[in-house]
Amino acid sequence: MISNRLQNNLISVIKEAQLKLGYESHALGVNYTEPSLCHLLDCDKSELPQQLEQFCSDGRDIFGEITFAKREGGYRFDVPQKGVDYVHSILRDDEFLAVFIGTVRRAGCTVDDVLKVFYRYSDDVHFEEVQNGEFDFLIYFEDSGTDDFWYCFHDDGLQLEYHRFINEDYLDFDF
Numbered sequence: 001m002i003s004n005r006l007q008n009n010l011i012s013v014i015k016e017a018q019l020k021l022g023y024e025s026h027a028l029g030v031n032y033t034e035p036s037l038c039h040l041l042d043c044d045k046s047e048l049p050q051q052l053e054q055f056c057s058d059g060r061d062i063f064g065e066i067t068f069a070k071r072e073g074g075y076r077f078d079v080p081q082k083g084v085d086y087v088h089s090i091l092r093d094d095e096f097l098a099v100f101i102g103t104v105r106r107a108g109c110t111v112d113d114v115l116k117v118f119y120r121y122s123d124d125v126h127f128e129e130v131q132n133g134e135f136d137f138l139i140y141f142e143d144s145g146t147d148d149f150w151y152c153f154h155d156d157g158l159q160l161e162y163h164r165f166i167n168e169d170y171l172d173f174d175f
Contacts, residue, residue: 006040014087033074039168
């Protein structure tokens with residue numbers, strides 16, 4: 001059975017790339033660290049190759065023939081055109097990630113602008129100032145279902161920069 005968490009994460013990563021770079025109907029490479037994959041597949045590092053084989057096999061109908069290769073510290077997935085086209089076909093202009101990226105890309109975007117986007121999709125939003133040398137703010141949905149990433153922001157005075165992490169990776173990094 002396909003790992004829904006890894007499948008949803010992969011779809012979201014491809015959507016983010018399409019929203020930021022534009023859609024092109026061709027294969028796409030996506031890199032994951034080993035710890036991220038272990039979290040997403042709920043397995044040990046030693047089990048990853050078998051779990052990834054199973055994920056690629058189970059996801060064939062949706063993504064086509066995904067291949068993966070071991071890289072230093074992680075794995076690279078090569079998602080074929082079929083998978084990239086599938087993700088594009090389900091991407092909606094009104095979904096959270098599309099509205100979020102559209103907002104963050106605007107000149108003069110503020111944290112308040114970003115919070116308005118989050119609150120548009122849920123009343124259960126976590127917001128905190130972190131000021132840890134890496135980021136200034138952390139925002140995520142406390143309820144599941146809307147978006148499972150934790151969004152970290154740095155305000156350099158000209159624009160907001162963001163990175164998003166699965167919660168386990170954020171906690172592992174110990175920001």
